[in-house]
Amino acid sequence: MDVPESVAFLAGSPERLRLLTHLREQPGSPRDVAEATDVSHRSVQRNLSEFAEREWVEKRNGVYELTTSGDLVARTHANYVETLGVISEFDSFFRHLPDPTHAPDLAWVADATVVTASPDQPQAPVSHYVNRLRTRGTETIRMLAPVLSRLYHDAHAELVLSGVETELIMSPGRIETARSSNPLEFRLVSRVIDIYEHDGVVEFGLTIGDEWAFARAYDDAGQLQAVLECDHPEFLEWAETLYRRYRDRSSAIG
Structure with a gap:
């Protein structure tokens, strides 16, 4: 042939x-x-x-x-x-990933939900993320976050206050920005959330609950462009592995 x-x-x-x-x-x-x-x-x-x-x-x-x-x-x-x-269907998510190692297998996401920012609805992925976060049950949350957004800060605060154990990994620059912009608030947040400083840049968003995960893709300006919601077991395993890769190169802030 x-x-x-x-x-x-x-x-x-x-x-x-x-x-x-x-x-x-x-x-x-x-x-x-x-x-x-x-x-x-x-x-x-x-x-x-x-x-x-x-x-x-x-x-x-x-x-x-x-x-x-x-x-x-x-x-x-x-x-x-x-x-x-x-x-093609999930292009809005894939094209904003930092590199192919952050892309889940296509077989896992075929039935996933992706919500994308558009000129008419620039906050659509944020709104979807916040709404789904409030309806998903979980006892633990683990997060990678390129930026801290006030838009979904309240939703996570509600989970923390309800007893959900939360772990957050961010880059040193983002942590310092948050600390210097509002020292009191940062001090209060760090008492109820385990914050870890990653040894490098974080350009990808990930939120893992007990039986679900969201992957988030950002543009170069740090704006959330797409959120992928998927319950496929192998997607969850992939998310866990990726998170551990970041966690192993991070240390708890003092």
């Missing part, structure tokens, strides 16, 4: 994936395939001929069916297109 040529061929028309997907489910004659897929008879005939040349289909008594290679090609190409669809 000439892989680059096959990739270009499959990408050349969305009808090819539709035809291959149909043939996986139901072999048929060119007429049957055309009627079932709403693709012109001429296009079906041409593509079936192309599939046959690549040995992706076999013709028996006028009926075309996929070979094993054809079935593998059909499944692989369908997965590829589906994966690109997930990337």
Whole structure:
């Protein structure tokens, strides 16, 4: 198989994936395939001929069916297109991540919720985060935070006052800014929240509850651009691992 040529061929028309997907489910004659897929008879005939040349289909008594290679090609190409669809759907989150190591596996987020900032609703992800935080049950909260925002400060304060144990990791610069801008408030907060200073920059937001997690993506100005809410077990495991990576390079403030 000439892989680059096959990739270009499959990408050349969305009808090819539709035809291959149909043939996986139901072999048929060119007429049957055309009627079932709403693709012109001429296009079906041409593509079936192309599939046959690549040995992706076999013709028996006028009926075309996929070979094993054809079935593998059909499944692989369908997965590829589906994966690109997930990337497109969650692009507002992925493109604001600091690097690929902060990106969860696409299979985990396919059914996740993402809320994005827009010119009309710049605070949409913050509002979603605050509202969901107040409705999620948990006994512990662990957070990575690039910035401290008054917009969701109150929601976390409510959780702390209700007895939720909270741990916060921030960069030295952000901690110093918070400490110097309001020393009294910072002193009070540090008495009820375990604050850790990370040995480096924090450019990514993460909030982990007992059975859920939010990932947050920020722009270069520190504005929250997207919040991803996901309950997939492997996403939670990934979030735990990422958090521990930051925690192991952090120390409790004095």
